[in-house]
Amino acid sequence: MFDLSGRVAVVTGGAGNLGREYTRALLEAGALVVVADIRSEIAAEVADAAVAACGSEAFGVGVDVASKDDIGRMTTTVLEKWGRLDILINNAAIDPKFDSDSAAQQHYSFEDYPLDLWQRSMNVNLTGAFLCAQAAGRVMVQQGGGVMVNVCSTYGLVAPDQRLYRQEGEVAQTLFKPADYGVTKAGIAQLTRYLAVYWGDKNIRVNTLTPGGVRLAQDDGFVQRYEQRTPIGRMANLGEMSGALLFLVSDASSYMTGANLVVDGGWTAW
Numbered sequence: 001m002f003d004l005s006g007r008v009a010v011v012t013g014g015a016g017n018l019g020r021e022y023t024r025a026l027l028e029a030g031a032l033v034v035v036a037d038i039r040s041e042i043a044a045e046v047a048d049a050a051v052a053a054c055g056s057e058a059f060g061v062g063v064d065v066a067s068k069d070d071i072g073r074m075t076t077t078v079l080e081k082w083g084r085l086d087i088l089i090n091n092a093a094i095d096p097k098f099d100s101d102s103a104a105q106q107h108y109s110f111e112d113y114p115l116d117l118w119q120r121s122m123n124v125n126l127t128g129a130f131l132c133a134q135a136a137g138r139v140m141v142q143q144g145g146g147v148m149v150n151v152c153s154t155y156g157l158v159a160p161d162q163r164l165y166r167q168e169g170e171v172a173q174t175l176f177k178p179a180d181y182g183v184t185k186a187g188i189a190q191l192t193r194y195l196a197v198y199w200g201d202k203n204i205r206v207n208t209l210t211p212g213g214v215r216l217a218q219d220d221g222f223v224q225r226y227e228q229r230t231p232i233g234r235m236a237n238l239g240e241m242s243g244a245l246l247f248l249v250s251d252a253s254s255y256m257t258g259a260n261l262v263v264d265g266g267w268t269a270w
């Protein structure tokens with residue numbers, strides 16, 4: 001049921017924290033994987049390391065998902081190499097984190113949030129998913145089927161609890177989860193529903209995967225506050241999204257389309 005032997009998968013944002021996990025899980029299930037990321041060198045490294053660890057075949061490709069030309073080139077390369085495209089994971093996103101360059105994005109109040117950052121998120125997180133779905137969908141319609149997973153976030157379902165981002169001893173809060181992130185993620189979930197219905201009779205299934213917060217290099221205060229707010233009492237481990245992903249892209253979920261699989265330790269249950 002979970003076997004993906006011979007199926008060709010594209011993982012956008014494949015060089016990122018979760019993209020690497022998805023790449024390995026797909027390879028272990030027998031898929032041929034394209035690690036598509038704007039960081040082309042890291043994408044190639046991730047592909048090579050994953051094949052060495054898990055077998056099957058993969059390659060890395062440098063693409064900006066917000067560029068229609070890049071997506072067109074990538075699709076041509078995939079078709080030239082493997083002749084089909086069965087699985088698209090729309091995973092690339094600008095997701096501001098404490099421990100990365102994007103952290104600067106969190107140092108604005110909503111009232112002062114710069115338009116260019118808002119537009120950059122729209123372009124990558126939402127337009128990127130639109131462009132990739134369009135290119136992959138064209139191939140899938142022609143070949144008679146396929147599967148897509150659009151990666152959302154709990155912040156696309158509920159608003160961020162901004163108290164989590166308040167630093168110890170701060171009188172006036174300076175760090176916030178920006179609005180653009182959750183707004184683009186809410187859009188992703190709607191793109192799923194639209195496409196699931198649109199391609200319902202074309203043997204193309206489209207679902208949303210909604211991860212909760214994954215433990216990376218967040219500071220201890222944040223982790224503690226997050227844990228208190230989570231029914232399961234902890235953040236997710238990196239590997240804990242892969243089972244849900246495999247379920248959604250394999251025949252195990254053959255009667256599922258337009259749905260949202262939420263893997264958040266109960267975050268949105270109360």
Ligand SMILES: NC(=O)c1ccc[n+]([C@@H]2O[C@H](COP(=O)([O-])OP(=O)(O)OC[C@H]3O[C@@H](n4cnc5c(N)ncnc54)[C@H](O)[C@@H]3O)[C@@H](O)[C@H]2O)c1
Pocket residue numbers: 012013014015016017018019036037038039063064065066090091092093094095124128151152153154210211212213214215
């Ligand atoms: N990590 C979490 O806690 C968490 C929680 C909920 C949802 N998510 C979602 O899961 C997905 C992956 O998250 P992650 O933690 O692995 O993030 P990450 O930042 O580690 O990975 C994102 C990847 O996308 C790539 N990318 C950015 N802009 C791009 C562009 N224009 N074109 C192509 N690639 C681009 C980056 O280079 C990076 O490798 C995202 O959609 C994120 O919103 C993550």
